[in-house]
């Protein structure tokens with residue numbers, strides 16, 4: 569039987585696929601390197617904060633604690649400010665203005681609903697920090713799982729919450 573030059577030959581196809589796959593892996597590795605941003609732990613003293621013993625609460629346990637906010641500011645400026653702006657002011661920052669998170673909760677009049685909304689934002693905040701933000705293999709934000717203790721993450725959240733809201 570006559571075979572057209574375009575008839576796929578399984579072996580050649582497999583070889584080509586193999587090459588494309590290694591090329592893809594190489595490109596991904598290069599992209600990963602270009603965006604390799606280290607999740608650096610801040611140098612802060614958390615010993616005066618109520619210990620969390622490695623446990624993640626549903627809600628920020630330090631809300632309204634001025635010491636936590638102060639420690640959070642130092643931690644934020646060391647680990648997050650390079651992308652989210654110094655003191656979380658979002659000024660000329662390439663990453664989202666974190667003061668916007670949870671703003672809509674403040675407008676809820678029903679106390680119970682407002683608390684649930686805030687708890688939801690707490691959860692989103694800490695899971696974003698733990699998992700980081702990776703899209704199609706590109707790291708927009710590294711994961712801090714295992715790098716930042718719950719005390720540090722909640723202190724940062726407490727600090728961000730004390731920042732004046734962004735102007736529209």
Ligand code: HEC
Nearest residue numbers: 605647648650651662663664693696697701708709710724
């Ligand atoms: C290398 C830059 C970079 C660093 C460092 C960084 N982030 Fe981010 N972060 C981003 C980017 C970019 C996004 C938006 C990603 C997306 O949604 O595509 C983001 C998103 C977030 C979000 C979700 C915001 C939203 O509006 O959905 C939170 C919360 C957050 N970061 C917290 C932090 C905290 C806390 C730190 C420090 C411990 C930190 N980030 C450090 C780049 C960074």
